[in-house]
Amino acid sequence: MSLADTEREIEALLFAAAGPLSEADLVKRLPEGADVPAALATLAERYRGRGVELARVAERWRFQTAQDLAWLMTDEREEPRRLSRAAQETLAIIAYHQPVTRAEIESVRGVQASRGTLDVLLELGLVRMRGRRRTPGRPVTYGTTDAFLEHYGLASLADMPGAAEMRVAGLLNLDLPADFAVPDPNAISLDEDPLDDGDAPEFHTDYLGKE
């Protein structure tokens, strides 16, 4: 076996390994007779000065990005917008039941919607305040935004998958009650007033709650 082959094999192993590998680890995984030290030496030489370098730490070998490029890694790291489970669930209810009040969200979820969950969704621009329900207390109703549609690749709310698609997707079991229905988020709600301009939520009724 040629040194070049061993070099390639070590390169692949170190790259795909979950952590640094010792020479013994490499010997064990390579075909018999592989000259691991020599191959490591040429490999280290090959990567010298590149964006990725071969480093030896605590008697083990690993690839790592070059020290001088650290500025690339740290400054521009971007967190993906990962929705918490609670946020995901709340978003799903708002999407299907809109316009929906906070109390209604809670009644479906069976737990109190924490103020923070709705806040996150509002802040991400996935959810908006739509209007006020024409019921005592005139609670604020929530709905989804255009950004929501864009995020999920929907042309309009009418494109939200309904019960039939859920069944195809294997999400609906047969043990659901016969009257189980998924609401149509596109339906026009008659008992809702639009939010006027400057109709800011009232702090004590809308944020502190106590319906």
Added chain:
Amino acid sequence: MSLADTEREIEALLFAAAGPLSEADLVKRLPEGADVPAALATLAERYRGRGVELARVAERWRFQTAQDLAWLMTDEREEPRRLSRAAQETLAIIAYHQPVTRAEIESVRGVQASRGTLDVLLELGLVRMRGRRRTPGRPVTYGTTDAFLEHYGLASLADMPGAAEMRVAGLLNLDLPADFAVPDPNAISLDEDPLDDGDAPEFHTDYLGKE
């Protein structure tokens, strides 16, 4: 800034990335004026034939181990979730015909999509709901995801094997067999595509037959 610098920087970024990066991702992270396409080309050339190679999947770039070294990767290999033959066929039909409705998938396969085919693909994230066909009944259409391209190492949907030949042979056309239907023991399915040309079927001639 020199091309060599850009190359090093891209090398480090792709190495440190949790997933494939698009050229736009790279441009955003690199100093202004970096010639990303040229640097990617030289980088790909540099890694050609090495144990680790630069690959383009789903219009993005990633490093991956060389295919011929797969035998080495026993520790890294995940026990793959084997797709049933039905699921594989369904996946192929979706991939080559997207956007495609469930009725169309069934019409190609000649059997009803049983539970456990489409939902497995959806759950694995290989297939997604794309939208709705602008036809009566507005059936949901399905398509593949980026995860599908990444899984099969495809740079884009245009790289689907054999697609060009099939298109020339007219095999990717969905309309041709539209009025060919094996009688369905489970009665008329409502999400079947209607005939083209707004040619609505007449009940007594098309469904009851005439004799």
Added chain:
Amino acid sequence: MSEGFQPGLDFDAARTAADDGEALIVDVDGYEGPLHVLLALARSQKVDLLKLSVLKLAEQYLVFVQEARRRRFSLAADYLVMAAWLAYLKSRLLLPKPEQPKGEEAPAEEIAARLAFRLAKLDAMRTASEALNTRAILRRDVFTRGDPEAIRVIPSGRIEGDLYSLMSAYIGQRTKETSRRYTPPVVTTYPLEDARDRLRRMLPDLDRWTPLAGVAPFGPSDQGPSRASFLASTLSASLELVKDGAMEARQLEAFADVFLRATAGRST
């Protein structure tokens, strides 16, 4: 709803049954339905699918179904429907062409051509599926970087959570909602019988007017019947005793305290 019916037609189920030794074994080689059987038959003719003799194919299919039925293979309805349909097509192909085409009926040759086209398409999809599987598949043939600790750049613009996960999140909750049960705590009450027995035992000592609150027992405050239950049961029991003539009750005005005493001269 076809849901309850369809699984019976599923050949996976049949195969599982065969594996369990419960069913007659017919090698269906992964055939899932009529088109697949037709396709397998067509392939064995080793001809261009688009130039296939549908007539020959129909004959072979009918033989296949006959054979399978003879071996008591529980044939799915799909197979029989296709068999009937092919038999009809065969007869149409064999009969001399009518001078005038009947109504809207497409010529048999055209229907046969369409069937051949569908078979070609299905065949193409199977080939494509095989071609996909020979590609360099992630984590089977090629591997990306393995060290999760060292990952420091995360691609942006990736959508976290697709429509499917949104639907799952929704259905998960609605299902929870329908299966939610309300189980109120069982309220323990002071039994009327106990109150009656207790009052009877107390009668000898109740020779003067005593307020109801003083007659009703006190239980432990954290468990057992509530104070209200003690009061209510004691009142009910006392009224029964009044009716029996063993006891007297009086209330001077509405909402005033109720006073009880044993009837004078009667002590039991």
